[in-house]
Amino acid sequence: MSEKEQTHTPISNLGEFGLIDQLTRNFSLHHPQSILGIGDDAAVLDFGQQKTVVSTDLLMEGVHFDLMYSPFKHLGYKAVIVNLSDIYAMNAQPLQFTFSIAISSKFTLEALEALYDGVATACKHYGVDLIGGDTSNSLSGMAISVTAIGITQNYVCRSTAQVGDYIVVSGDLGAAYLGLQLLEREKRIFLENPAIQPALQEHTYLIERQLKPEARRDLYEWFKAQNITPTAMIDISDGLSSDILHICKQSKVGCVLFEDNIPLHPQTIEVARQFNISPTTCALNGGEDYELLFCINPKDLSAVENVEGLHIIGKIVDASEDCHLVSRDGRAHKLIAQGWNALHTK
Amino acid sequence: MSEKEQTHTPISNLGEFGLIDQLTRNFSLHHPQSILGIGDDAAVLDFGQQKTVVSTDLLMEGVHFDLMYSPFKHLGYKAVIVNLSDIYAMNAQPLQFTFSIAISSKFTLEALEALYDGVATACKHYGVDLIGGDTSNSLSGMAISVTAIGITQNYVCRSTAQVGDYIVVSGDLGAAYLGLQLLEREKRIFLENPAIQPALQEHTYLIERQLKPEARRDLYEWFKAQNITPTAMIDISDGLSSDILHICKQSKVGCVLFEDNIPLHPQTIEVARQFNISPTTCALNGGEDYELLFCINPKDLSAVENVEGLHIIGKIVDASEDCHLVSRDGRAHKLIAQGWNALHTK
Numbered sequence: 001m002s003e004k005e006q007t008h009t010p011i012s013n014l015g016e017f018g019l020i021d022q023l024t025r026n027f028s029l030h031h032p033q034s035i036l037g038i039g040d041d042a043a044v045l046d047f048g049q050q051k052t053v054v055s056t057d058l059l060m061e062g063v064h065f066d067l068m069y070s071p072f073k074h075l076g077y078k079a080v081i082v083n084l085s086d087i088y089a090m091n092a093q094p095l096q097f098t099f100s101i102a103i104s105s106k107f108t109l110e111a112l113e114a115l116y117d118g119v120a121t122a123c124k125h126y127g128v129d130l131i132g133g134d135t136s137n138s139l140s141g142m143a144i145s146v147t148a149i150g151i152t153q154n155y156v157c158r159s160t161a162q163v164g165d166y167i168v169v170s171g172d173l174g175a176a177y178l179g180l181q182l183l184e185r186e187k188r189i190f191l192e193n194p195a196i197q198p199a200l201q202e203h204t205y206l207i208e209r210q211l212k213p214e215a216r217r218d219l220y221e222w223f224k225a226q227n228i229t230p231t232a233m234i235d236i237s238d239g240l241s242s243d244i245l246h247i248c249k250q251s252k253v254g255c256v257l258f259e260d261n262i263p264l265h266p267q268t269i270e271v272a273r274q275f276n277i278s279p280t281t282c283a284l285n286g287g288e289d290y291e292l293l294f295c296i297n298p299k300d301l302s303a304v305e306n307v308e309g310l311h312i313i314g315k316i317v318d319a320s321e322d323c324h325l326v327s328r329d330g331r332a333h334k335l336i337a338q339g340w341n342a343l344h345t346k
Numbered sequence: 347m348s349e350k351e352q353t354h355t356p357i358s359n360l361g362e363f364g365l366i367d368q369l370t371r372n373f374s375l376h377h378p379q380s381i382l383g384i385g386d387d388a389a390v391l392d393f394g395q396q397k398t399v400v401s402t403d404l405l406m407e408g409v410h411f412d413l414m415y416s417p418f419k420h421l422g423y424k425a426v427i428v429n430l431s432d433i434y435a436m437n438a439q440p441l442q443f444t445f446s447i448a449i450s451s452k453f454t455l456e457a458l459e460a461l462y463d464g465v466a467t468a469c470k471h472y473g474v475d476l477i478g479g480d481t482s483n484s485l486s487g488m489a490i491s492v493t494a495i496g497i498t499q500n501y502v503c504r505s506t507a508q509v510g511d512y513i514v515v516s517g518d519l520g521a522a523y524l525g526l527q528l529l530e531r532e533k534r535i536f537l538e539n540p541a542i543q544p545a546l547q548e549h550t551y552l553i554e555r556q557l558k559p560e561a562r563r564d565l566y567e568w569f570k571a572q573n574i575t576p577t578a579m580i581d582i583s584d585g586l587s588s589d590i591l592h593i594c595k596q597s598k599v600g601c602v603l604f605e606d607n608i609p610l611h612p613q614t615i616e617v618a619r620q621f622n623i624s625p626t627t628c629a630l631n632g633g634e635d636y637e638l639l640f641c642i643n644p645k646d647l648s649a650v651e652n653v654e655g656l657h658i659i660g661k662i663v664d665a666s667e668d669c670h671l672v673s674r675d676g677r678a679h680k681l682i683a684q685g686w687n688a689l690h691t692k
Binding site: 045051058096100 | 403431444446496
């Protein structure tokens with residue numbers, strides 16, 4: 001372990017404003033639309049004639065993340081990424097975000113620097129500016145709140161899917177959920193016997209999907225390059241089932257999904273079986289995949305059809321036909337929204 | 347007690363999305379700049395040629411509010427107001443905000459409806475649109491995060507005060523801090539003997555300043571009407587001392603404040619003495635006044651001088667002269683920033 005890693009500076013040494021200065025000293029503004037950043041009552045932005053999109057998330061320790069297995073750097077990165085994902089899901093380019101934390105005084109400066117290092121990495125990878133935030137004390141767990149801002153000429157919302165559209169999803173689903181199950185299992189084993197080292201090397205794909213997800217910037221850029229505008233779009237944060245139901249409810253349509261077409265990573269299939277869960281259930285209800293789920297007009301089918309990493313998983317139908325999944329045996333199962341309860345058990 | 351007040355609906359009955367629908371069903375968008383609100387991955391806004399300002403706050407139970415004496419409606423109202431205050435402090439008009447909460451499942455729907463009732467009252471009083479948010483579970487205390495957005499032709503930041511400027515503050519200072527001390531005292535008495543009713547009627551001004559502060563929209567509008575632009579501005583959230591030091595540090599100037607000119611309400615003076623604290627200390631370090639502290643060019647002095655509710659409390663001087671308060675006996679005392687530690691004891 002290096003010298004640097006051994007330093008433990010109590011944040012109470014710095015004072016609130018000293019802490020903010022310390023954590024944000026290496027962030028600078030890059031977008032011409034970012035006029036004034038951290039350090040005033042508010043940030044100042046300049047948006048010309050495009051539309052501005054705004055998304056926000058509040059992440060709580062013990063609910064959305066567990067500091068026992070979330071490295072601070074990954075946590076900072078993920079907190080930003082989940083918000084950028086919402087901006088891409090509007091067919092918009094994220095430009096700026098605010099980042100607020102509430103923390104107990106037990107945290108060290110080094111831990112918070114690692115957190116902000118993750119934030120800085122997200123800034124660099126996704127070309128976004130940190131423009132402000134709030135740092136405060138918490139008497140209990142840690143809380144992180146991020147608000148992301150983007151621009152678009154052509155926003156895509158959830159309420160505009162049309163009967164006859166194809167339903168497409170990017171990447172693969174269910175992996176982040178199984179990554180979480182693996183981390184929770186190893187945590188239990190470790191708590192029972194701290195001498196046992198976690199056995200996670202075999203399933204790094206699943207662990208990475210949970211701890212260090214990426215937002216689909218590439219897909220947003222691909223839509224732009226191809227001149228394709230989805231008819232409706234959402235990012236998969238709650239799980240395929242819940243998220244397609246959002247589109248259907250808000251668009252006043254139904255859908256049919258085909259189980260056979262749902263993209264699954266080989267590790268997802270393998271580990272789901274270890275846990276005695278159906279891989280499809282992981283894809284439907286797991287969530288946190290941060291893939292994009294979108295609908296396209298049939299005229300755009302040929303452009304999407306043979307693109308690696310895009311999967312046509314179903315069709316939009318009339319509302320009277322409701323929302324179903326057709327399983328491999330050909331039977332139709334009504335889709336059910338997860339949500340609050342899923343949140344409790346996640 | 348009415349029938350309605352006796353209803354206690356566990357929020358777990360509703361599911362996450364049902365809860366959001368229920369809480370936000372009476373909010374609608376009023377500004378032409380608010381294109382798309384709650385219910386998608388992000389809100390969509392349209393800003394023409396003006397500058398956009400963005401401010402965010404994260405409020406934690408037990409640190410920023412105490413549910414033992416903060417009625418939910420007041421809490422919802424205050425959480426919005428403290429962010430609008432930041433927008434006015436930029437010389438901007440707040441138009442929209444996001445409102446996120448993390449709550450344990452012990453809360454009832456009725457409690458959250460009261461919270462959102464306060465949010466709705468703030469929307470109405472200040473003409474702002476709720477455009478989104480996040481609702482999630484908390485394993486410990488409640489957290490509230492608000493991000494406010496506004497527009498301005500002419501933003502005013504903290505870093506542009508000039509030597510020779512007059513320092514002006516609106517309203518009176520220190521009252522919110524003493525309101526908190528009264529509430530804390532009555533809480534301690536109640537916890538020792540629940541039969542004793544709180545004695546707060548005599549000091550409703552102080553209690554209201556703490557529980558239901560207002561943002562200085564009127565002053566923002568007055569600046570506009572008078573065609574006055576402050577040279578620098580901040581809202582008083584941490585206390586006069588800390589906030590004038592922000593202006594001085596960022597503007598690279600010094601200041602001299604005159605104790606005799608600091609505006610104090612009669613109840614502030616009376617109750618400060620009861621608590622054996624100097625009223626000036628309450629004004630300097632108490633915070634949460636949400637008054638505006640600003641600097642003006644000497645040419646604008648005559649416009650400000652005789653306006654009721656505006657108080658010229660000092661002057662900006664060269665940085666080499668540092669930041670001082672001249673007390674009633676004519677002695678100069680160096681101003682000291684509060685901050686992290688104040689946060690702990692508040």
